[in-house]
Amino acid sequence: MKLIKLDAIDSTNDFLKALASQDELDNFTVVTAENQTKGKGQMGAKWQSESGKNLIMSALVKDFVFDNEHVFNLSIVVSLSVIQVLKSLNIPELSIKWPNDIMAGNKKIGGILIENTIKSDGRIVSVVGLGLNVNQTNFEHLPKASSLAAISGVEFDKDSLPFFIVKEIQKKIELWNTNSVLFWEEYYNSLFKKGVPMPFKNRNNQNFMGIIQGVSSTGKIQILLEDDTVAEFDIKEVQMLY
Structure with a gap:
């Protein structure tokens, strides 16, 4: 894994x-930063x-x-890779708030943003962004946020986390063709508030x-829905109220 560390x-x-776009980078090249001035979440939300x-x-x-049919x-x-690494650190009550928020209990501890680029030869290259609250403990004005340290009372070595996470991603990618059904099932079972009646808000x-x-x-x-039909919603078409 090639690692580029930025301040x-x-x-x-x-x-x-x-x-x-300018260079033929190695697969699984990773960039980390101590500070990010324009962090992004899904659909342009700020991180x-x-x-x-x-x-x-x-x-x-x-x-x-x-x-494009299989980008998800x-x-x-x-x-699932992030969840797996956090389980190994004994972080409790982990779940995935659709599509890509990492939750511990009712608190958000991380977010994933995947951006895909189609190359001229038709190949799809993906950049996987991850923001994970590790040792920050002050979440004033962010009542739904928390961190690994705030939850566990322990300070973590955040510099080791990219290696563990990317190793898990590589492992799951290698196993995908033979284990995709199991991974989908694991994702379903990890969904935040799955099977629980919840209030939502639509785009209107x-x-x-x-x-x-x-x-x-x-x-x-x-x-x-309440009329016993099942509706499908894309990102930003629906918001869970919790």
Whole structure:
């Protein structure tokens, strides 16, 4: 694993995308930063992090996603890999809030942003961004956020985490062709609030009750509605109120 460590950058995802466009980078090249000034979440949401306290990383993944219909497979691989590493650190009550938020109990401790680029020869190259709250303990004005240190009362070596996470991603990618059904099932079973009646809000700001059933093959969340129909929603088409 090639590692590029930066002190401060606007966005590790943007930096790695620019690097990958100019050079034939090794697969699983990783960029980390102590501080990120323009961290991004899903659909342009901002990701804020206290300098030097948390894991900010982006990893290059090539030769796994081959068409747009299967880009969500990488989301499954990455989120399960992060969960696996955090389990080894004894972080309790881990789950995945669709599509890519990492939860411990009812608190968000991490977020994943995957950006895909289609090359001129049709290949899809992915940049996997991960922001993980590690040793930050002050979350004033962020009542739904927490960190590994705040949850466990222990300070962690954040510099070792990229190696463990990328190793787990590599392992799951190698096993994907023979274990994809098991990985999808594990993702379903890890979904935050799956099977629990919950309030949601749609893109028209209308509230409704529903029960998460699962996720479609293209990554849309499936919610059982009060009229017993199952509706599918894309990212930012629905928000869970919790």
